[in-house]
Amino acid sequence: MRDVIRKLASMILTLLIVSFLVFLAFDLIPGDPAIAKLGTQATPEQVASLRAEWGLDRPFLIRYFDWLFSFVRGDMGYSYHFDRAVTELLSGKILITVTLVIMAFVMIVSVSIPMGIFAARHQGGALDKSIMVSNQLLMAIPPFFSGILITFLFGVGLSFFKPGSFVSYTQNFGGFLFYMIFPALAVAIPKIAMCVKLLRSSILEQWPMDYVRTAYSRGNRTMQVLYRHVLRNAMIPVVTFLGMTLADMVAGSIIIEKVFNIPGIGQILIKCIEYRDYPTVEAVVMLIAFLVVFVNFMVDIIYRILDPRMRQSS
């Protein structure tokens, strides 16, 4: 329990530092939110009055702590660029990105685990070799490019979905889910390849272990040894990888969202960086950082469930 509290405390510390760094970065980079908002027709007076309205004329630290206190109270501020409360803006978009990530994650788990086991079982066989070679190829494609290829294949070629016509989940949830399958696939493909490779080598690494020999000596069949003994041990590094992947996908959704024209938080992040809309940027980065940290935390817990040795020592 103490451990959990310690972890939580360090999570909060991490998030605090992240928030400060983002604030600092936005103070340093060129570009002024008010000028960005008002565009070419603005007069200096307009800019000044907008800066005053947004409180940008105050010293850096005061702005930071002002933001921090509001944030802690649950007020994420007002989006300059989208002209509405950040909370309101993000609440509609989080689900989109989360859906994308979860769908991709489900694909990764449901495809790569059976495939990894299969490849390990038939190590050296023709199928294993072809899986490994295609894995290497799939890992060699940048995600945005695989996104384009999928758009072309399933969207333009096979007309499974209408490219670029994101369906809002408020209008048609089913259509939304269907549309998300393809970007999720684009996100998942390279990760599936990595995961298959990892699981395969993890299983093969477990195979020469003494306990496997013990299991055989009790009369277990190979399949029984695999599923009853090896798999859980082999999953330990895979869980770490999956956790990192999950975190990675949250952050990496930025590019795929652009390819598939999905208005998720990644798109918002890019737009808001472009327009120096830092209350929104701050909120999105905090959200992503939180997800990353939280996923790491969850991995830690799953780790403890999977591996009883971890439960004892900190």
Next chain:
Amino acid sequence: MKLKRFACVLMTLTIALSGLTTGCTSGDKDGKASSSITIGIPQDLDSLDPHKAVAAGTKEILFNIYEGLVKVDSDGNLVPAVASEVSPSEDGSSYTFTLRDGVKFHDGSAVTAEDVKYSLDRCAASDGDSAPLVPAFSNIKSVDVKDAKTVTVNLENPDTEFLANLTTAIIPASNKEPEKNAIGTGPYKYVSWTPLEQVVLKKNEDYWGEKAYITDVTIKIIADGDSIVTALNGGSIDFFARLSADQVSQLSGDFTVYEGTMNLVQALYLNNAEKPFDDVRVRQALCYATDVKAILDMTSDGKGTPIGSSMFPAFGKYYTDLSNTYPKDIEKAKALLKEAGYEDGFTFTITVPSNYQPHIDTALVLKEQYKEIGVTAEIQKVEWATWLSDVYTGRQFTSTVIGVDASTLTAPALLSRFVSDAGNNFINYNNADYDAAYARAIKTTDDAEKTAAYKECEKILADTAANVYIQDMAEFVALNKKYTGYTFYPLYVQDLAKIKPADAK
């Protein structure tokens, strides 16, 4: 083993779900295509509040929802809108408007003189706290309600061109949250806005003028330029304005392509206060080295109108064709450079905003062309916000490729910025002759004299090579053949009310 089975179930579920949903999605479009249209825009609205929205991309959509006392027609003329009659005073120091009968806001209430006063005061920020929302309104002394149907606008300083600013939207005084609830008088009513996704409009059945043809308009935001063609060809959108020549060449046969001009002055803008561009000979040398036709051929299949000064053809009477001031002449350019002491050429930076591919392309071609006279251009892509604050506001640059547009269809919208002490004179242009000519143009009320003075300004800009003028870029608009009736405006406007189903009369 359990895991595997679980995964299988999940997969089946996903597939089953997707099967279910394909049925849903494909149904809703085909049947009543004629009464609805989906259009694409490249960037999201920055506000629904017509007085606070600044992006051109937002204004061209809000044009359909809001109207001012006057509005622009497709020829660029100002025509009465919410007002039915305008009577300016002789000297241009006050304008009196008579409101049109029967103009209703979208919420059903009638437009009153109080609403007009409220709207104009709001933009002029007459309470004095902050800067005026419409800069030109700082010139408004007062807005007087004469009676229920009459409003007079009094100016501090007489301005004969002021009417163009009164396209400013009239909104109901009762609407306390204009940024959330758009209520105007235009041909379309606002229905919903989902940021980064779409804006939905509905036909205003009570519109005072010619009513729109299409009932439902969905405006989709397609932020990624590369997916526009795919979205058009794939049928997600029926309409997209401002396509590039390359994009047009990749469209399927389902589209009518309208060709027009962007109505902006694309140029290599030079910082006239910075070395080496403080020397007119260097600027002229660059002009001589520039082959505009080659640029057009390279970037837009030869489409686009070469221009020679800060004025584009849509301005009609004010426009003179100066595009031949500097025909391509490498020898002359080299001679000028030699004269200016840059015999061995020099290196300079072209700063371009990274979100405008056409300008980047132009810069790339320019870089190649300047190699011929031994001048090395280095291209630096910067974010739009950085460009605005560093280049445009901060004037920290040597040169930049950008397109300058006109906020209203008056010559000052393009020419005022080159007056030495103008706040938006980002190229630091400083020429006494120009200042004098411009002052003359503003003062006079005689139209011929005014036109002559403006033309003189244009000529001075061209002769002193204030910038390397390139073109008014070609604009391509794709409209699905199911529809027709697209009309170009000389300003940033997409008039959706004129689009009609192809089978309707």
Next chain:
Amino acid sequence: MKKFKPNASLLAGCILVGLMLLMVLWGWIATPYDPNAMDADLKFAGPSLSHLMGCDNFGRDVFSRILQGVGNTFIVSVGTVAIGVVFGILIGGLCGYYGGWLDEALMRCNDVLFAFPSVFLALVVISLIGPGKYQVIVALGIAFIPSFARMVRSEFMKQRNRDYCLSAQLMGASSLRTMFVHILPNALPVILSSVIIGFNNAVIAEAGLSYLGIGVQPPEASLGAMLSDSQSFLYKDPMLCIFPGVVMALMILGFALLAEGLTEKKK
């Protein structure tokens, strides 16, 4: 000692990587055409004898641009990995070797860096120091430090308690000597394979940045920039994306095979 027996992966990897290096060198020494020279007549010209891979939307020779692009991609990736590895070894080594509060503090910093979305990190760093090849290296390099540091740290922790380290300390070797002369060579095989994998990730990350418009500055080519530029002409000239795409895939494949071959050989 077993004789050196090249395995299939290693061989294929070496051939591909060798080919890549050859292209890089070729690109540095001379390209068939000026990679930036434009020619309106050659816009979207298909592959021909004079232009092996055809020409792009400016009529530039694609093959020459690929040669230049491979070089740039290579520099960016090597630079990125170099920054990641050097700082990763320093931070990870110190953390893993000394442990205690130093480890806590540095690893906390690492966590912070890790919690940043890497694309965001790159965007901010580029905004701060401006765009360009070398800036991209710095931006990506910073984003690459945490994963390397973690890896080196765990490897150093593993090695730190081995008897040979104690033995070195007993001989009177300083901490620095123990870390870098004794431990580092043993951590190298692990570091090497993650360097190769990191190299591939850098190639992909550079492509991602180019896609977001903040990669190398035009008109310079990189594989990622060519790939993302070619997107605009997918319907018109799909060859434009196929060539850089294939070259990039082969490059990554080559290094991945090399890494795998090396680990196989170790076993």
Next chain:
Amino acid sequence: MEEAILEVKELNIEFHDHELPETVVSDLSFTLHKGEILGIVGESGSGKSMTALAIAGLLSRKDMEKRGEILFRGQNLLQCDRNMLRSFQGDEISMIFQEPMTSLNPVKKIGWQVEESLRIHHKELSKEECRKKALDILEGCELKPEVYDMYPHELSGGMRQRVMIASAMICDPEILIADEPTTALDVTIQEQIIHLLLKLNRKKHTSILFISHDLSLVRRLCENVIVMQHGVMVEQGSAEEIFAEPREDYTKVLTGSIPKVVLTEERRERLLRSLASGTSKTDPRQPLVKTDHLYSYYRQYGKGKVRKVGVLKDVSFEIRPGQVFGLVGESGSGKSTLAKALTGIVKDTKGEIVRPENGFAMIFQDPAGSLNPAKKVGWLLMEPLRIRGIRDKKEMQQRAIRMLEKVGLSAEYMDRYPNELSGGQRQRVCIGIALMQEATVLIADEPVSALDVTVQAQILKLLKDLKKEMDLSILFISHDLRVVYNMCDYVMIMKKGEIVEQARRDKIYFTPKQQYTKDLLNAAGLGDLSITNEIDQEK
């Protein structure tokens, strides 16, 4: 003699993973009878483990060829169908392994693992019955029922080996194959496991095939013994015969390599005299190493606070010049910690430590781990010189070569990597490196525990010779009382961080005072050498 239960006929095992086929077992034939405990003795590479694995049906690599017959219940286990083989495995033939730490699945509960054979072979049993049987067998193996719900990492090595035995015995097999089951355990624990095996053998009449390198252990446990070398059976016979009168040379070498503990008449006299006088001669020379009421701690992190846990408690001793000081203790006795505290690697100590001027050099138990695998032998030998600031390459090289020769290796080893050497060679290099440091005191932490008996004897001889030649003082740490007797002049026994007893060697071995010392001697089979009783009688 009971009926034969397992017959091995002309067993041959060959590996084909290298260019030349490698024969690991050739023409091995023997018979195991019902209720018999048959020992197979040999050093590493003798093929004894391969034989065991072949019988257990656990050798199924593709690049391996097995010929001959292993007959069990009329079936040739080498040829029979996999299902048939599987039906024997765990039910009729079960096996326990050397490494109890790794032979259990780390992520499964003990109960689940013990019951596994039941679940596979006796599907008719209900969950409850399985549980009951498992608890019974755990109890039979002297384990508490709580163990059922624990994980392997929560148990000590000895307990884990009991769990292994329990899981192997749960189906009452005909044959139990025990492959070095006690090698990784402390002597006292080893003794308990041996007793447990004997008990099970008597109670259940299970035949046991006991594989070990430890001759004295085999002698005490087994009725019949097979001696193997390089895959060939050297000698076979009853345990007493083999040990008392070995016929073959190899067997003689093997039995001769066991360090002897014998009290000569002369030394007996001296011992008795010193005991009578009640005082021992004190060495007039200053001690080289001395600790005075030494305590040491380690910090336990986590759980919020840092906790100091005591390891060494009140340890005081002295090492005089030229002395070989034996330090004996089981795992957890703090003997390695003491070494680390002396060298300064463990810093968290209280109490005075006097260190020799030139510091310590150290030899570790695992020569593979204590040599940097990334460096060549020559580089490693020169490292102490380099650290001392010697820059002359030639000189360093010459000194390294001289040292190599001194430890019995030729100059050609300079360019070898540690993993290209055998265990004995590695330990020689380790000794060489330690000597290069020119330290006054050499700490040898279990230097021969990981080596085969014959190699062990060579290394011990080398150490002795070097000691004489270079007038070394050695702190010799070991758990093996026989080895310690052979090496040391003075012995200190530790348990759980405290000194149990310290005295001159003969005093400890022949007149032990503390019960723990006696236990240790008993476990090593040296208990009956004590002359305390005689002395008492004389009195």
